[in-house]
Amino acid sequence: MLKAWRGMRGLSQLSLSLETGVSQKHLSFIESGRTVPSRQTLMAVADGLDMPFRERNELLLAAGYAPQFAEESWDAAGMAVVRHALERMLRQHEPYPAVVMDRWWNVVMANSATTRLFNAFVDLDRWPRPRNLLHLFFDPAGLRPFVPDWPRFSAALLQRVRREAVAGVMDEETQALLAQLRAYPGVDDTAAFEPSAPDLPVIPLTLSDGERRLRYFSLVTTVGTPRALGPEEWRLECMSPVDEATEAWHAAVIPGALLPPRRALHRLVSTPNTLPVEATMTRTSSRFSDYVFSAQPGYDEPTLREAFSHAVPLTSVVIYCYDPRVREIPQAVAKFLGNQVYPGDVILDANGSRVGSTTTMGTVSVAAGRAVDAIRSVTVGEYLFGIETVVVVHHSNCGATSYTADRMVANYAHEHDGADISNAYDAGSVSISDYEDSLAYDVALLRAAPGVPKHADILGLFYNTDTGELTEVVRNPAVHG
Numbered sequence: 001m002l003k004a005w006r007g008m009r010g011l012s013q014l015s016l017s018l019e020t021g022v023s024q025k026h027l028s029f030i031e032s033g034r035t036v037p038s039r040q041t042l043m044a045v046a047d048g049l050d051m052p053f054r055e056r057n058e059l060l061l062a063a064g065y066a067p068q069f070a071e072e073s074w075d076a077a078g079m080a081v082v083r084h085a086l087e088r089m090l091r092q093h094e095p096y097p098a099v100v101m102d103r104w105w106n107v108v109m110a111n112s113a114t115t116r117l118f119n120a121f122v123d124l125d126r127w128p129r130p131r132n133l134l135h136l137f138f139d140p141a142g143l144r145p146f147v148p149d150w151p152r153f154s155a156a157l158l159q160r161v162r163r164e165a166v167a168g169v170m171d172e173e174t175q176a177l178l179a180q181l182r183a184y185p186g187v188d189d190t191a192a193f194e195p196s197a198p199d200l201p202v203i204p205l206t207l208s209d210g211e212r213r214l215r216y217f218s219l220v221t222t223v224g225t226p227r228a229l230g231p232e233e234w235r236l237e238c239m240s241p242v243d244e245a246t247e248a249w250h251a252a253v254i255p256g257a258l259l260p261p262r263r264a265l266h267r268l269v270s271t272p273n274t275l276p277v278e279a280t281m282t283r284t285s286s287r288f289s290d291y292v293f294s295a296q297p298g299y300d301e302p303t304l305r306e307a308f309s310h311a312v313p314l315t316s317v318v319i320y321c322y323d324p325r326v327r328e329i330p331q332a333v334a335k336f337l338g339n340q341v342y343p344g345d346v347i348l349d350a351n352g353s354r355v356g357s358t359t360t361m362g363t364v365s366v367a368a369g370r371a372v373d374a375i376r377s378v379t380v381g382e383y384l385f386g387i388e389t390v391v392v393v394h395h396s397n398c399g400a401t402s403y404t405a406d407r408m409v410a411n412y413a414h415e416h417d418g419a420d421i422s423n424a425y426d427a428g429s430v431s432i433s434d435y436e437d438s439l440a441y442d443v444a445l446l447r448a449a450p451g452v453p454k455h456a457d458i459l460g461l462f463y464n465t466d467t468g469e470l471t472e473v474v475r476n477p478a479v480h481g
C-alpha cells in the first residue's frame, strides 16, 4: 500500500526518507513487509505522502493498529461547531443554492433554494437519499435534459471530480462513481474541451427548460484544518448567478422567505388534514430562526406583507366560544354570511411546503366568545390580510351564563390563596347574563377599539347549540368616509 502511494506521489524512497526522517533502509523493509513499523513511524510516512484520513486508517488497520481518525457522526457534540458553521453559510447564501457534499458527491445538507431550484426541473422526491449530485446531473431522467451544453458541461464536471478528489486521490469509490457516470448514454469525457462562454472566467452551469434559462458558477469551500474524517471530506458548494435573469428568478421564487404568488402553487389539500407522523419526528436545524420570515436573507417587509395577503386571503374574523359542543360555529357562520370559504384548502408548493390557503375566515376561539380576547387578533388580521367583517358569536347554554363576575372573583380568591382578580379583567366581559346585552357589549367594544378597522362590518350573532341555527342580533356596519 505504501509503495503504491509513493508511486502516486512520484517520490523515491530517498526523497520520502528525507521528507520523513525515516531511513531509506527502514522504508524499504516496511514496503517489502520485512518490518512491521511502529505506529509513530507509520504516521510519519503517511504525513510525508499526504494521505487522507480515511486511507491512513486503512494503513493503520493493515499494520494491526487501531484507526486514528474517527468517523464522527453528524450529530456528535464535537461536530456541532462545524455543522453550525455550514448551516450558517447555507442560510447566508439564500436565495441562491448551496449544498454540503461528502467525498463522493452525496448531498449531506442543502439550503431551501437548492431544493426549489432542482424541483423546478425534476421531482426530487423521486431521488433516493442520500442524493448524489453527479447522478442527479448525469441520469437522463435527472437534470441532464435541462443542461443545453451537455457535452462541455459534463466533461468539465468529470474533470472536477478528478481535480477535487480528496487529497488528489481517486479512491475506489470515486473510481466506481466515475464508471457509473460514464456508463450513462452519451457521456464522453475525452471530448475536446472548449470554453462554452468565452466572456466568462468560469465554466457556467446552465439549466434551461425553454421557459427559464438559469446560469450559475460555483465556489467550493473546504474545512481548513480538519481533524476527523467528515470535516476533511465535506465540501460546501455555493452556486452564484451569472446573470440578472437568474438573480431575478431566485428573488421571485425564494421562499420560505416570500410566499410564491398563488398562480405558481401546485396542489390543494382538503382540510381537515393532518401532518404525516414522520413530520413531527424529523430532525431539522437546531436553529429555529430558519422558520422566521424576518430572519431570512432578502427579507423585505412590504413585499412579504403583500405576499401574505395573496397567500392567505382572510377577509373576516369569527370570535366564538371554545366550548367543544359548538366547534361547528365557523362553518355555520361561513354559510350564514354566504361569501366566505371555510375551512377551505391548504395550498402546497412543489416541495409540499404549506404556503397558503383558500380559507377566507380567521377564527378566534375563546371562553364565551367574548370580544375582549380577540381584539389583538383582529388587528393582526387587518394588518396582514385586510379584514372586512368581524363576527362575534355567543351560544345558547354557554357555561359563561352559569355565574356572575362577582361570584367568580370571590370564589377565585377563596380557592387560590386570596388571589385578587377583581381588576384583572373587564367586568362586562367576564360572564353572560343576557345574550342581547353581551352581544351589544362586544360589538360596541370592537367598534370602539382603535385596532379594529372602521371599514369593517361588525356582527353579533346568537348560535343555538342544539339546532346550529344562527340569528343576527346586532349589526354595526362599516363606517365610511
Ligand SMILES: [Zn+2]
Residues within 6 Å of the ligand: 321, 322, 323, 367, 368, 369, 395, 397, 398, 399, 400
Ligand atoms: Zn360557551
